[in-house]
Amino acid sequence: MKIALLGYGKMGKVIERIALERGHEIVLKKGSQDGFDGLLNADVAIDFSVPDCAVSHISECLNNNIPVISGTTGWLANYSDMVNLCEKQNGSFIYGSNFSLGVNIFFELNAYLAKMMKNLSDYKVSMEEIHHTQKLDAPSGTAISLAQGIIENTEYTDWTLENPLANEIYIDAKRIENIPGTHSVFYDSKVDQIEIKHTAHSREGFALGSVIAAEWIIGKKGVFTMKDVLGI
Known part of the structure; x- marks a missing residue:
C-alpha cells in the first residue's frame, strides 16, 4: 500500500x-x-x-x-x-x-459506565486529561469524545474548562513535558469515587x-x- x-x-x-x-x-x-x-x-x-x-x-x-x-x-x-x-x-x-486501539475500547467502557451512572444523582462526573506541552488544543479531542460519550448517555449537556454548572462536565486539561496522553473519568460522591483511566506509554x-x-x-x-x- x-x-x-x-x-x-x-x-x-x-x-x-x-x-x-x-x-x-x-x-x-x-x-x-x-x-x-x-x-x-x-x-x-x-x-x-x-x-x-x-x-x-x-x-x-x-x-x-x-x-x-x-x-x-x-x-x-x-x-x-x-x-x-x-x-x-x-x-x-x-x-x-x-x-489507539486501547482508547477506542476505553470509549466504549466510558459510555457503558455513563449508562450505569445515569440515575445515581449522588455522583458528580469530572475528567482529567494530561498531554505533552507541544499539544496545541485543549481539551484534547479524546477528552471531548469521552465527554460526548457521557453526554449522550446521561443528563449532562455540555463540558467546560471552567467552573462547571450542574449540567456541565468539568475537564481539567494539563500540559506536562513528555506525557503522550492520559485520560481519566471520575464519578465522585460523598462516600467514594469511581475512576476509569487510560494511560498511553508512547505514540x-x-x-x-x-x-x-x-x-x-x-x-x-x-x-x-x-x-x-x-x-x-
Missing part, C-alpha cells in the same frame, strides 16, 4: 516507521511548508498535522479521490463540511480523535491504529469511525 503522510512531525515519523515495518511504502512526507507532490501516487493518506492545516489536507485528498485518515484534532467546527464533501465526491474518510499505539485504519479503508466508500474499523 502506498501512503501519503500529511504532517511529518513526531507522529508522522512514528507512523512512517510502523507503516514500513508492515510492508507499506511512503510516497509523500508533507511538512507544513510543503506541497502535495506525490499525493496522486498514494492509495491512502494519513493526516497528523495541525488544526489549521487539517481541512485543506482532507479536502485535497477527497477532491482527488484519495481515501484519508485524519487524527488531527482541534478543527471539528468544520467536520460537517468534510463529511458533506466526502459524500459529494463519493470519497472515503475516517476521522478519529484517538486511533506507537496512535500510529499503529492509524495504519490499521488506512489498511481497512481501502476499497470502501463513505464516512467511517474507528468503531467500524474495530467492529465494536
Whole structure:
C-alpha cells in the first residue's frame, strides 16, 4: 500500500516507521511548508498535522479521490463540511480523535459506565486529561469524545474548562513535558469515587491504529469511525 503522510512531525515519523515495518511504502512526507507532490501516487493518506492545516489536507485528498485518515484534532467546527464533501465526491474518510486501539475500547467502557451512572444523582462526573506541552488544543479531542460519550448517555449537556454548572462536565486539561496522553473519568460522591483511566506509554499505539485504519479503508466508500474499523 502506498501512503501519503500529511504532517511529518513526531507522529508522522512514528507512523512512517510502523507503516514500513508492515510492508507499506511512503510516497509523500508533507511538512507544513510543503506541497502535495506525490499525493496522486498514494492509495491512502494519513493526516497528523495541525488544526489549521487539517481541512485543506482532507479536502485535497477527497477532491482527488484519495481515501484519508485524519487524527488531527482541534478543527471539528468544520467536520460537517468534510463529511458533506466526502459524500459529494463519493470519497472515503475516517476521522478519529484517538486511533489507539486501547482508547477506542476505553470509549466504549466510558459510555457503558455513563449508562450505569445515569440515575445515581449522588455522583458528580469530572475528567482529567494530561498531554505533552507541544499539544496545541485543549481539551484534547479524546477528552471531548469521552465527554460526548457521557453526554449522550446521561443528563449532562455540555463540558467546560471552567467552573462547571450542574449540567456541565468539568475537564481539567494539563500540559506536562513528555506525557503522550492520559485520560481519566471520575464519578465522585460523598462516600467514594469511581475512576476509569487510560494511560498511553508512547505514540506507537496512535500510529499503529492509524495504519490499521488506512489498511481497512481501502476499497470502501463513505464516512467511517474507528468503531467500524474495530467492529465494536
